[in-house]
Amino acid sequence: MTMLGRGGTDFRPVFDWLAQQHDSATVVLYATDGMGSFPIKPPPWPVIWLLTPDAVQLSELPFGVGVRMVESSAESSAESSAESSNFASAEDPER
Secondary structure, eight states: OOOOOOEEEOOOOHHHHHHHHSOOOOOEEEEEEOOOOSSSOOSSSSSEEEETTTOOOGGGGGSEEEEOOOOOSSSSOOOOOEEEOOOOOSOOOTT
């Protein structure tokens, strides 16, 4: 798959729209390279950032859980691995 774009995504409109839907989200899964404008405050729902292999570092995500997709070779296509990290959320600031 060839990826187009790279950076500059404004993540805020999606979170604003979800907030207007009266807390209809139970979890948000956002596929991204992580380059863009994030909301200032974390949303009240769990967020999973599904990051492309060349995305920002997990420590650069302001909230949620980051999971990095990895490219696999033909020999290891049956195996999968991911790098992940947890960050504090609005529901669990101690985490």
